[in-house]
Amino acid sequence: MRRADRLFRIVEYLKARRETVTAKELGEELEVGVRTIYRDIADLKASGVPLTGEAGVGYLLSPNYVVRPLLFDxxxxxxxxxxxxxxxxxxxxxxxxxxxxxxxxxxxxxxxxxxxxxxDSTSYAYPSSGKPSLQIDFTSLRRAIRTRHVVEFAYTDHNGSETKRHIRPLAMIFLAPHWMVAAWCELRCDFRHFRLDRMQSMNVLTRQFQHEAGKTLKDMRQQSEGD
Known part of the structure; x- marks a missing residue:
């Protein structure tokens, strides 16, 4: 994280809270050391950000400090x-x-x-005991979509049949309680959806793919709408 982004994140984090926040908590949130937080706080104060508090006690940002205007109903x-x-x-x-x-x-x-x-929101969403356990790295799969890396994994379908797949991951789809990855399957030469809880031994390959006509997310959506 760039230092400028970190300073802005500190202001955001403090602005969102009414109680004092310790340098340790800030450091854990931003994945930096306490000494770095102390320097950042000093620089923010010097630039005119209305921070109160001190090392060992915690910091508080004035509720009247406006970062930028943003309105929702x-x-x-x-x-x-x-x-x-x-x-x-x-x-x-x-x-x-x-x-x-x-x-x-x-x-x-x-x-x-x-x-x-x-x-003070009165709507809540708690973790569910029905959430399927995964044996793959969810985060790596999401990032492979953004970076267009081919992914390989072992897959067990609803009949219990196992296959080895190489896919071009295109999108993540949540159909509670299951997550699926929509992809171009190189084995079937067609679009497929794979449940993450049925995937094992996943690897993100170094091989990247380029968008090709007939194999993109847009093509998949058009095909789905036409069915």
């Missing part, structure tokens, strides 16, 4: 809060942390009264 805020909780409950740890950061970023730039709408 109550229904939109409740939907955002609930959506972030659902991501935290059902997605992988990296995406769960991203959801928390995103909600903090939104809360940080809201007026105090609207920030209360998120903090």
């Amino acid at each position: 109550d229904e939109e805020l409740e939907a955002l809060a609930l959506g972030a909780q659902m991501v935290q409950s059902w997605a992988d740890p990296a995406m769960a942390q991203a959801a928390r950061r995103a909600l903090d970023r939104i809360t940080a730039v809201l007026p105090e009264s609207l920030g209360d709408t998120i903090r």
Whole structure:
């Protein structure tokens, strides 16, 4: 994380909270040492950010400090809060942390009264005991979609048959309680959906793929709409 991004993240994190936050907590959130946090806090104060507190006690950002204007209505805020909780409950740890950061970023730039709408939301999403366990790295699979890397894995279908697959991952689909990856399957030479809980021994290959006519996410959607 660039230093400028880290400083902005500190402001967002503190703005989203009403109680003091220790340097240790900030360091764990941003994955840096306490000494780095102390230097960052000093620089933020020097630049005019209204921070109170001290080392060993914790820091608090004035509730009147405005990061930038951003307005939503109550229904939109409740939907955002609930959506972030659902991501935290059902997605992988990296995406769960991203959801928390995103909600903090939104809360940080809201007026105090609207920030209360998120903090006091009456809609909740808790982790479910029905969440299937995975034997693959969910985060690596998501990133392979963005970087267009071919993925190989062993797959067991609903009949118990096992095959070895090489796919071009195109999108993640959540059909509660299951996550699926939509892909171009090189074995079947067609689009396929694979449940993540049926995948094993997954590897992201160094081989990348380029978009080809008839094998893209857009093509898959058009094919689905035509069925």
